Amino acid sequence: MKVLYFVFYLFSLLVIKNRPEEITVISYNIRYDNPDDGENQWSLRKEKVASYLRETQPDIVGMQEVLHHQLEYLNDVLDKFSYVGVGRDDGKTKGEYSPILYNSMNLKVEESNTFWLSETPEEISVGWDAALERICTYARFKDLTSGKQFWVFNTHFDHIGELARAASARLILRKIEKLNKMNIPVVITGDFNLTPDTEPIKILQNSFEDVLKDRAPSEKNYGTFTGFKKGETGLRRIDYIFNKGFQLETADHIWVKTAKGGWASDHHPVQATFLFKN
Template sequence: MAASITTQAQELYVGSYNIRYQNDGDAKAGNAWQQRMPVLCGQILFEHPDIFGAQEVLESQRQDLLKQLTDYDCIGLGRDDGKHAGEHSNIFYDRNKIKLLDHGDFWLSETPEKPGLGWDAACVRICSWGYFKLKGTSLKFYYFNLHMDHVGTVARREGAKLVVQRIKEIAKGKPVVLTGDFNVDQTNEIYGIFTQSGVLDDSFEKAQFRFAENGTFNSWDPELKTASRIDHVFVSPAFTVQRYGVLTNTYWSEAPQQTDTVKGADAPQEINFQKHQKRLPSDHYPVFVRLTF
């Protein structure tokens, strides 16, 4: 009985979510942040991960998330100036379950201690990390979260090597979770830098149960399907991966000039339908993973 309680207590629910940065172009296309933010937050609150990494988070979006996700605190600096400018790769954690012990940030560049472009990158890129304790247990773990460049192949390759090196230096063999938008899928040689490092496994491959009917990038189109996973959750080999899911939830907005009420086929006549447009909370699907240690 005591052993089962200990095992249960050391379960960890983690996630990765590229929330898509707020911009006018998306708003004009019907994907405004203020429209999709309540849906995205509702999804997170329903799943209620203990800790998750988010990418493309502007400071105003970070504040919006913290207002909605009232159980959560977050760490992570803005990539452009090391304060709040530019996108953040924030780590959000449920303060009721997780205690922050230490944290830091480094840039994916030749000068990782200060903001700056790395190699052939199109954007400044940052990795944020924290050292945490799962309350009520002996489990202490490191959590790294990043967004790798979408253009520079050299930047992704060298950035991956840097991240593995920093994980070894900072974590020193302690349990690690690494999440992020890596902009490479499971067939890419850069993905192999992580999985062949000896310190990280792909949680998708280790999962005892998977629910992943699609890849992780959707390009704002819910009808697109791909096998590519560019948003990954890598974990120390010591973790057991119970469940892995790519959640493809959608929501609906009113379709222009579609105001007529219709009846469904083989449906009770009391039910009225109205045509709506299916939309997505982000151009990435979130990944959620249940772990035990």
């Protein structure tokens, strides 16, 4: 048995050593487990969500609308992945998470935390005119290949409060400015419940690269929200990846379907691959 563990350890080192200096990031609202979703309920979608991540082998997945048991399922079946994050209702396990899943074979967490999108971000709270508690989970990672570090901030903006969404964008930028004293790359992932023409998105675009800013509405896979509607490929782009400090290689919205042809979630994942700049 010890020999097998040693062989596995050597193989792991080879995988890490030969891995190019690139980072693949996904933002994915997987839709919370709602028993009223009928043919779209989580039990019928979860295997496809997991297989998409297993096949893609990303380094980072910023997820939204994740309940604790959904997170535990993904953590169990995706053996290379770990996560950081807490439930928004109690700062522990209750309510939706905005967790960051990461490939623990490639990355190490240097620090992580969660703050609430509100006037009192260190406290469990509802901010401004928001309808619900909203959070941002962040982490600083070290790449085990190069030793280089980067930040990920993952969030889910309120679906009602216009003031809250603009204030949340500014709050996240202030947090990044305060934390990123080393001036290392930063990625923001999330479901922002906003289209590109809105003020909060423009606030973020003014400081960060929107990886799909040039995607035209006329293109086939422009949008990210389908609402599980059959034949609806997504007219509204409300899920984003923002980048500062990485060199963007590729980015796209990915269509993930179940074996029966339905969508694996009511949102399409956003996927991007970055290179560390020399």
